[in-house]
Amino acid sequence: MIRLRRSRIGWRRRMNGNKIRIPSLVRRLRSSSSGYLHYVRARDQCQPLASLLSLHYRRTQCLERNIFGAWNRQLDMSRRLHALLVSHYRLSDGIASSSYSEGMGKNSQSNNKLLSEKRRPRTAQHHATIVDSKEHKLNKHHHDQDSTSKLKAEFETARLCFENMPSTLKDLPKMDPNGIYANHNLRLDGIRVYGFDYDYTLAHYTPDLQTLIYDLAKEHLVKEHRYPESCLQFEYNSDFPIRGLYYDKKKGYLLKLDFFHSVEPGGCYFGRRKVEQEEIEAVYGGKRISAEHMPNLVALMDLFCLSEVCLISDVIHHFVDTKIDFDASYVYEDVKKSIDFVHRSGLLHRRILEEPAKYLVKSQGVVRLLRSLKDYGKRLFLLTNSPFPFVDGGMRFMFEDDSASAEKWRDLFDVVIALADKPNFYTSERPFRHYDTEKDVLAFSKVDSFEKHSVYYHGCLKQFLEITEWKGPEVLYFGDHLYSDLRGPAKAGWRTAAIIRELEREIRTQNEDAYRFHQAKYHIMQELLGKYHGLPMTNPQDDEQKELLLSLRNARREARLAMKLMFNKNFGSTFLTDTGKESAFSYNVQRYADVYTSKLENFLQLPVEAWLYTPFDVKILPHHVKVSPKDFSGSPPRTRRPSSASS
Template sequence: MELAKMRILDLQFSVEHDPEMHILLLQLFEQKYALNKNYGSPRRTRDSAFNSIKLLKVTWYELVPSIMSNMLNPDAIFSNNEMSLSDIEIYGFDYDYTLVFYSKHLHTLIFNAARDLLVNEHRYPAEIRKYDYDPNFAIRGLHYDVHRALLMKIDAFHYIQLGTVYRGLSVVPDEEVIAMYDGSHVPLEQMSDFYGKSSQGNTMKQFMDIFSLPEMTLLSCVNEHFLKNNIDYEPVHLYKDVKDSIRDVHIKGIMYRAIEADIEKYICYAEQTRAVLAKLADHGKKMFLITNSPSSFVDKGMKFIVGKDWRDLFDVVIVQADKPNFFNDKRRPFRKVNERGVLLWDKIHKLQKGQIYKQGNLYEFLKLTGWRGSKVLYFGDHIYSDLADLTLKHGWRTGAIIPELRSEIKIMNTESYIQTMTWLQTLTGLLEHMQVHRDSDSQMILEEWKKERKDMREMNRNFFNAQFGSLFRTDENPTYFLRRLSRFADIYMASLSCLLNYELDYTFYPRRTPLQHELPPWSDQLCTGGEVRCLFVVLFHPLMRKDRRETFPCQSEETISYSLEEGKNNLFLICKRRERERMLYSEGKRN
């Protein structure tokens, strides 16, 4: 035991060097050694073994405070670009999923209405009515190959995440995906256009807004029906028909009438939006609304959220704006909408407070208001239609509303997620460092680690969505969705209510994210700057693994001393010994 202590005190730490770390590490080895020495004693019960393991877990968590202690706040605002609210004089908003949030019932309504339109107006088989909306199937940001009828997740570098390609409701084997695309990369000319659409020459459509969730699910359900019943069909026609049906749910007023008829069922979090608008008004901020939704629909919703005098809060209200065309078409003039919803033919020389306007264009808007540049902050949920043109062409500051952010952060704060990610990162470093060993035993263990890494990635994906994983990440890379979010949004948050947590002179500073060449190699991250992580791998796996409920014998004092003395050069040998001891223990149990 004294030898182990001496070796620990000899360890060279870099940035992690501090007295507390030494004390914790000493305690850790005393507990670990006691567990080894007493293991197998007739007096040692299974319960006491588990108590020791729990104690080790607590110590382990204390040694990785950067992971365990700094929990993320799901109600925070996150910054891609430095921005001070003290510079913002004018606040602009989209309506749907920005000022107003809808309950889970809305997507079911859209799915059912579009499905019925397919049957009644496009003559699709009545049997597709057996499919119901599954809110857990799709996530935002997915791409759809229009010609192959495949729904998939693509990363920021145009690579398909294997295991997330779906034909209908069934996953497509990796080998088939690779054969179809000559690998997993999607060339630029096949990707969606600037606004995520499938235009001429583009075979991919990206689903970016929250309303697209029922559309993706309906596409997959109808595909599934055709495939299961061996019905020959043209994927391009199916895509167009589903798109038209979803559009008609909006254009024909089906969705609007349903919400207006039972507004309390569909609209939620009204008091939070009301509080945000009141705060901005109390600080003398100007506010405007630009939405694609119709006048009567917005009026009823805002009366429910704010009250009858809601228009007094806004300096300008524009409905049926036809974004993103609103930001690019210089020809369409504004039209005034009277109290009865009738369009007037007056020429607009001034945008008046309390008045509702229809259509128009941003260039006329800028001319009439003088609201230009970085003193304007506009919020929306659609990264392309709401934010892209404003930040690229007009220099407005932009805020993205990402409701999924709150649930994903809560998952990331769970113990199970943190444990999985910690081991996954460590395992990746082990693979990089140990791949130089070419003997057969080493290669066998490397293959086991690769399989385990693949399994851990699958587990990590399932934390968020069983089919497609996180909205923001593939296995390692940012998603294509996050790439566009980072480019077009200065700040992003789960809802407007997050603004209530900040003073209106607060400055958002983006975190300095290390570039790849600013980080040490995986092996150095594991075994230098404190050999602590290296020792964790050797000494706590599989004890730290929640999915294993048996206690395995640990390394002897000799092994501990050896690992400390030889460091990373002998890590591989120790891990192989761990595998052998585990095997012997398993055989002993069977006997």
């Protein structure tokens, strides 16, 4: 019978009335000149203890609960004891550790055999140990060189494969640029109500709109905020920004973050100057943005932010060049106020309605979709932050090809709400006000119901649900802004659909053979680098190992840069980082959008009662094709179910 109990100095073992203190046993082995007799005695004494510790390691129910309180400490002691016995016996007698393992638990006859081996001359035995040690080091060195040579040969083979694009890459499935992709399963047969935002959802704009916003905002900066008149020379550069960036309003850095809020290499700018990795780590204490800095970051998640990003960067860059002392937070606040003024003053809306053909993209597909939903008996509502006269002018322009419907576009909607002040609409308790479209004034009567052909301002989600009695899961809301449009509805239980205009171009680029070729090269280099770091390295590294590491890193960097330049030369893809990981923008799409697509009219390709499913092999976003290094082999391509939704 073996029992363990806890004492003041540690764990003891009781067997046949004898006590063995583990710490004292260790000291005796360390101080012994030969160590062998103590080893033989300790071997027999520790065999039952080793068995007990094995049971203890498996956490069986045979031990009492108080033993588990010292789990880590007791397990560590057993490992130290085992290592000490093996190392002490090997160094003293030149016997491999396997002899110790095989000798554990044998009878006294085997003990006598070991004792006879102990009586051999020590000098010759010690000399043999030294020779064996030198031979072992020499063999290990040759083994390390062989491993490095094999990896180098594998790298050279991969480089030869890069000269010709494998047919398997060309045979990979192409994703549909106009497809509808599901983050969460969605049954359209359960949707009774469809809601729509206006800007960049029902209405799409030409690139000229960003230039217009930029020019109007910079004029306001100079006239109202007294910025230098040299700022009027700025020009909007559509090639610089992308959606989904973050601006540090305290430090002035423009950042592209990945899924885990790490700064992408080459994805940080101060003004128009690219910031090196060393400066990023010095400012933020590493490449990952900590919780301490997150409150200072402003997410730029909609298309209207592109002109804002460009103007902030141009102002900072100009101030640095002209040596004007400035605070980054002041620049952000001034530019933000100027952008808001352009929108809220009505100046932008008037300019758009003066030349609708220049700024608005007419789409008959949107008109057909609204009519098909209405004909199928669905309820429709419009919820936008824009004022009604601006929305009315844009909808008339889109419906003008059908003269009978241009004046009656409101017949398609059961409820029209303008100046909703999203995202506050979803959390506030602001009441609805009836808007008189003829007199352009708000009525003073209380709104208890929504009347047909009427327009309402302000309001809140709570009152909206009370009046309509529409349940959350039966409402599907479309919007382009992940925060203002979709975060509130998602938390309120509505189903959400994101309209992401960049998606079509991104998918077309990812479908190109050249992009998939560079993506496969990157993954192969990443895999070879993993093998390299798993090699047993010489210390210091020899020239062959250094050369191989440099070649692998250069090849990986070339593939990463080639992929980046196929999207945006400054920030790369909106959805992906240079390393192929999902960006922070992708994280928000996955978090707040049940489904997403490039434009609203893509829903025309689906039956009204379609079921949208998440693909079985999706990682984060279903429109990404994962190119594996195995695609460079000659094996036939693996079939992949398309990510686009189907009925």
